[in-house]
Amino acid sequence: MAAVGSSVARKDGIGKATGGAKYADDITFPGMLFGRTIRSTIPRGRIRSIELDFDRTGFTIVDYRDVPGKNAVDLMSQDQPFLVEREVRHMAEPILLLAHEDREKLAAARVKIEYEEDTPLFDPEKSEQVFKSIDIVKGDVVAALARADVIVEGTYRTGHQEHIYIEPNGVIAVPEDGGVAIHGSVQCPFYVLKALRCLLGSAHPNVRVIQTETGGGFGGKEEYPSMIAGHAVLLALKSGRPVKIIYDRVEDMIATTKRHPAIVRHRTGLTRDGRLVAMDIDVLFDGGAYVTLSPTVLSRGCIHAAGPYRCDDTRIQGRAVFTNTPPNGAFRGFGAPQTEFAVEVHMERIAEQLGIDPVELRRINALRPGDRTATGQILRDDCSAHMVLEAAVKRTDFARKREQYKGTNRTIGLSLFFHGAGFTGAGERNLKSKARLELTPNGVRIATGSTEIGQGTRTMHAQIVTDALGIPYEDVEVAQPDTSKVADSGPTVASRTCMVVGKILEECAHELKEKLGGLSPAEYYVRNGPLTVERMYEPPDWIQWDDNTYLGDAYATYGWGCDVVELELDPDTYEARPVKVTAVQEFGRPIHPALARGQIEGGTAQGLGYALLERVVMRNGAMANSTLTNYTIPTTLDMPEMDVVMLENPYPGGPFGAKGLGELPMDGPAPAVVNALRHMGLDVREIPATPELIAGCRTIA
Amino acid sequence: MRSATSLDDALRILRDERRTPVAGATDLYVALNFGTLEQKRFLDIWAVEELRGISERGDMLVLGALATYTSLIRSPLVARRLPMLVEAARQVGGVQIQNRGTVGGNIANGSPAGDSLPVLAAADAVVVLRSVDGERRVLLTQYYTGYRATVMRPDELIVAIEVPPVEGKQWFRKVGTRAAQAISKIVMAGVRSSHPRIAFGSVAPTVVRVSRTERVLASTGDIDEGAGVLAEEIAPIDDIRSTAEYRLRVATNLLRRFWAETS
Amino acid sequence: MKFTLNGETREIAVNPATRLIDVLREEFGLTGTKEGCGEGECGACTVLIDGEPVCSCIIPVSQVASAEVTTIEWLNGGHPLQKLFMDEVGAQCGICTPGMIMAALSLGPAPTLDDVRTALAGNLCRCTGYAAIYRAVLKWRGMPLEDGAGGAVVA
Structure with a gap:
């Protein structure tokens, strides 16, 4: 039986469940x-x-x-x-x-x-020190706005989030x-x-x-x-x-770092029947006091800022600026959750203003294979925006529920989103990631710098090598990352560990298989001794990217998602409680379905926390609620029922068709929550949508 | 830290030395871990078994100071006489905290957000304080003199809470920062009888009985008028968990819901 | 002072105000009990005292005198919940897992999903969104997986 595609026993062993696994604080030295x-x-x-x-x-x-x-x-x-x-x-x-x-x-x-x-300077809108600015221009947004039937504008805000x-x-x-x-x-x-x-x-x-x-x-x-x-x-x-x-x-x-707070402004031109003709988007990220990773976070944020929609004339301007606060940095989604929140709530507002069903508005505009993204990238057959949208709408009986919940304390909303896998643009080419396979007396050892941090690196890499090499899964071991002993496979970030590093490992396995000449690794080892295969990542040759104009193939492929959130609002306390989330996500092919599902469920939980609970209170430039009591992440009782649907539309450049998955689930929950609140008539344009915010927000006319 | 094994032992130590009593440590050790605690000398009373029971004495429900939230939740006596306290105990934190947190500790800690305090205030509960010199009883509503300030002397120990019979429907609602393991942003307990008794937490430096509101409701039964008086009677503040505006608005909403649900 | 630790009587001489977690980790080398917050909020330090789950980061060791303390190590890797947490991916990064398992042990023989959620409300997990944890616990008790434990379809 193939290892890939089945939920095989994890390479972590039992240590995490016995307390035997050694974390940093568990280790002492004389x-x-x-x-x-x-x-x-x-x-x-x-x-x-x-x-x-x-x-x-x-x-x-x-x-x-x-x-x-x-x-x-x-x-x-x-x-x-x-x-x-x-x-x-x-x-x-x-x-x-x-x-x-x-x-x-x-x-x-x-x-x-x-x-x-x-x-001190705390207000990013008043900051004149720009760490990075980005200007992505496709077509002529000014002319397109001038000929639009309708223009819809809006400003959307997201707060810090702590990991x-x-x-x-x-x-x-x-x-x-x-x-x-x-x-x-x-x-x-x-x-x-x-x-x-x-x-x-x-x-x-x-x-x-x-x-x-x-x-x-x-x-x-x-x-x-x-x-x-x-x-x-x-x-x-x-x-x-x-x-x-x-x-x-x-x-x-x-x-330590947090997710960048963002202010995103949209000015959108449409035809009366809901077709996007111009998107003018301004993105402002609060970078904190030092540059750290803000330029790349801004980059990903801007590239995703127009959402999974087709629009010929777009301009996306972004700035990451200095403030006197601790530096903000990498956090699952890396800029995209902020900008996709903005565009998805904006789409909902467009639907409201045009009187078009929000699903229909997305159907009209969602990207299809052959369409160009905001960076001018022509999407291939692995574009699945419509696939996830239709699946989610059908599975949740969205239209009927939306009608049924009108005028009640219950509501339903959705979001459509995408997430580019791997480093942006020429990033993967510049990174020159390497992975290595080493023969052992019993099989092979994977030697990369890719870390297991709960997401399943060890297991998923071992599955890929198992099937590519055609040996038993048990014969594959995974080395503990030690920079003196493993290949530099690049950072464990950007949803690249499966799709990119997994791909190098797949190629290593193919090369190794050839070298084994029909022998098993153990047989070869006995006859010939150690053997090592190391390869470097080669991105698809069709990737074109211009770092100056920010035009081209931003990512080799994208994962696609549609989240539907049902929630109840307590009319007395303004508490919004999610009761069900349906997460329909397409990410090529799940290597290990149980681990993949865990990524979606966990990312969705973080997204719901981001949407409703998690508020960093800054006072005089310091987090004032810096305890787990006062910065509240979801508990078991905060989490709703989750229904996960994993769709497959393989990416030919990924190992066994896999795309990246880790960050995708983070992008959808917040806009789906806020869009559900909007369906109740609450004019929310900001997260976290705390009870205090909901209590004070205007109602939609 | 010293440990007392009996009540007499504990009271003698408190007579001779200034020490902060430690019950389940769920509040105190948090402060200790964060380095925000001024006190350095402690008296561990966890092993004082005579403070643990839940019983009836005459018509009084008597809660030993060391009665944990778990024991309140499991007690048929409390369920029968003071169901709103069971509800408060269930929401106080996770099971781990319910197993260690005590009703005496909640009172001694004196946080205005203490979940059991509005219940006890609305129930006219009496705090029983004892020292080597004897015992005295103070209404919970008169126990606090300001933010975390009380009438208790350093040589005294909270030994029990006495709750007289409560007539009328009991009602409790905690509005926390999330669904579990939450600190109250506002918490309310109410008893619906000919003279309604209503108490709030997290709206003032101490738990409060809203006596003017109670009087209006008792005399007129007009909830709109009651809500109006309540809005004048409490003056909550902004803090890291919520805002004054929200608290005020939700307090009146809760009052209305209490009134509707207990009618 | 004396107490029972994972079935054995142990005697130690430490400052009675020392946190139980520090005694477990440092005096006895039982590092399966984790510290996530130091405020009894995350439950990673959950151990059992006389069979009831508590947060060992906010308990002075004096309070376990003559009590029975049970840590994750007592399960010795042989408890079915331990394997289920791995197989169902109830453990991702694993740092909350020992505490989560210790808290789950106090559940009765036939817990509903709501029972599980309530029993684990004092244990934070940032990786899983809890659904896989429910699946592990409900399977352990032979209970059917209700909807709230999450459906999943690969299509």
Whole structure:
């Protein structure tokens, strides 16, 4: 029986269920110290003085002067320091590091920092410092607007969202062999490696990064671990001892990245019968105090901003700007949930204003194979917008329920969405990802830097190799990512781990099979000894992309989704409670249906939290509700019944037809929730749609 | 931290030393973990068995201070006499918190958002305080003097809560930040009798009985008038969980729903 | 002080105010009990005291004197729920899983979906949306999968 397409036993083993799996905080090393980060308590200003008000016996103390290489986190730009030198740009910015073997003494150490404070900037609309701007122009939007029958305008807002991986950020730095090893909760070990090389300079060539079992990531452990790893390394090198830094929940929430808040403006021209003729879209992302990944988040956000719709004349302008808040960063969906929220609520408003059924409006405009996207990409046969829309409408009996619920406390709404898989544009070509297969005495070992963070990397990669090689699934093992031992398969982000890395592994397996010449891996190993196959990713040759104009084939393929949310509104408390979500999603082919379903259910839950519950309260540039009590993610009792439908429209360039899936489910729930609320007559254009917001919102005339 | 094994033991320690009593620790250890606790010396009373029971004494329902939410939920006596307290206990948090959180602790912690407090206030519950010098009884509504400030002396311990018979339909509604494991944004308990008794949490520095509203409803039975008075009688605030405006509006809505559902 | 830990009587000398979770993880090396929040909100640190689930991150160890404490390690990998959590993908990243399993153990023999949801309301999971967890628990108890546990179709 084929492994691909069936829910085989997971390669994780039983450890996660026995407590045996070792996460960063479960590991200790002899002589290990604990690290603590002293952070800024103002959003903007300069350090005037630092006073250490404790007995320094047994303490290791590090500041920016201890950085051997460059005091900059090497990401897209090198503007963010590991440790503040003088200028503070946001609350909870790291200034000083302490380590001690006694955690009580460490916690009790008092450091007094005096500042010269400056007036902070919190409003992104007032920011003049632009990290990145994007202008995607297709056709002539001005002329098209001028000839439109109807113009509909609107502004849509989304808030911060905090990842709430249940395991907070944590790493251990261990001095070894004249260098240092990092063991940590990370999504992208090679990102950390790159950042550490820059931090350490040429003085320490031997650096390696080992991923420990990771208790959730969702993008929150994409770039931030470079920072915490750098801190642990500085302390470890100075003390000569292993140093563990584990954030507690409050520190994790106030100091680490969040989803970018967004303000998206739409000005849309239509014919009277509902055909889109012009889409003029302005996207503003609050990047926070440093560049981090904001340019690429903005890029994905802008490319998805016109939604899964056909419109010949479009202009999408985007800016990611500076504010004096902790940097915002990668979070499942990577800019698209914000802009797809905006366009889907806008489509609902268009339907309201034109008096057209919202499903019909989407039928008229949804992309089909052969249509051009906002970047001018001509879609191929793996475009499934209509497929998911029709399936969702039929499965939920949408039209009848919409009529039936009118005038009651119950309502129903939908959203249509898509998500590009893999890095944007030329990203995959530039990345040059590699994957490796190694013969073992018993079979083969997969050796990549792609991390298992709960989504099923180990299992799904092993399934692909199993079938491509034609050997038993049990004979495939998956190496723990250790940058000194595995191939750099690129970061575990962007819904690329199955579609891109899985594809390289499939090709490795084909090459290996040829080399085995009909022998089993074990037989070959006995006769000839070790054998390794390593290959690099080759994106489809038809991909054309211009990084200057942002025109071309933005993604090799897209996943497609239609979510239908039914909810009830309590007329006295304005609480909107989802009672059923139907998630119809097309992502090529599920390699492991149970894991795939888990991605959809989990992403949908995060989307519902984003829509209704999760509000980051910022006060003076710091998260004021930085506890799990006060920043509320959905519990069992908040989650509705979920009906998941997985449709298949294979992508020929993916392993066994698979596309990316991880982020797609995040894009749909929020607009479906708000569109359901709109069907009740509530003019909601913002998330989270808290009871307070609903209580105060206008009714639709 | 010291641990007391009997009530006498606990009271003697409190006479001699200033210590903060610890029951199920569900509030106190959160503050301790977050480093926001000023107190450093504690008296663990979890093992004081005589504070644990739920019983009837005369016509009083007596809740031992260490009665957990789980024991309230499971008690047929509480279900019969004070069903709104069972409802409040069910919504107080997950099972783990219900197993450790105590009714005495909820009172001692004194958060204006404490879920059991409006129930006890509406039921005219009495807090029984004891020290080595003896016992005194304070109406819950007179127990708080301000935000987390009470009439309890440092040498005293809450030993029990006495609830007189409650006549009339009982009603409870918690509006939390989500469906479970939530802090109240507003919480209301009501008893519908000839003189209605209505209490709110999270609308003032302490739990409050809205006596003017009660009087209007008792005398006129006019809910519109009652809601109008309520809006003048409470002055909730904005905080990280909700807004004054929302709380005020929902408070009057809840009052109306209470009135409609208990008529 | 003395208490029973996973069926064995243990004696330790620690500050009585030490959190139970720290004693379990550091004194006894039982790292299956996880800390997710330090405020009794996420349930990752759930253990049983005398058979009832509690959050070990907000309990002073003094309070388990002569009590019976049970952690995930006691199940020894042999409990059917453990395999079901993996097979049904009730565990994704796995960090909430030990606490989730410990909380689920207190369910009666024939729980409805609502019983399961209520019993697990004190355990946060950010990966699964809970549906797969319901499937694991209901299958363990031999209960039919109601609609709320999620339908799924591959078409």
